[in-house]
Amino acid sequence: MPEGSAPEPVDGTLAALRAAVMACKRCDLWRPATQTVFGEGPAKARIMVVGEQPGDQEDLAGRPFVGPSGRLFDEALEELGVDRGGVYVTNAVKHFKFVPRGKVRLHQSPNAAEQRACRPWLDGERERLKPEVIVCLGATAAKQVFGRKFGLMKQRGQWQLLDDGSRGFATVHPSWVLRQRGSDERERAYRGFVADLALLTEFED
């Protein structure tokens, strides 16, 4: 299927969307990937979290945010008393993009065409879940949701109004926190990450 085309229509359920995404060949990222990583969480979730793309461990497990970034994210939610089980977690791009380097697979950022090709799936998840709040982790997700002009470092931790009347905000990607050199820098980055995510505490049931 050409990258710019609309996907085949699927019915309004999350299960039908998932089935379509699992078979997606709208760009070439499906070829080397182990599997599609679709979103996970309750269909009634009030909070939707959007990351960039699955990493190595997510690609193998078929689940979003189960590797090192996911563990840091879980730690932050736990600190804030937010139950991840009540949150729907997904990614802007549903396949892992990487280059092999010996025994490891090095993450590569998805390009604009790959992000565009995957866009209908994120839109489909949003239409079906209608979350009250969308949290974007990192610039790729934030630009998909809030628009190309969104500036992560200037606008992180600030509520944004979305077209459908819902709200959202962005924070840094947990992998950015993990990449900080030195324990002081890393601790500062982590504290900032938690402070941004604290906007979520008003949405806990």
Ligand code: URA
């Ligand atoms: N990074 C992401 O953006 N998403 C995942 O699911 C894992 C790591």
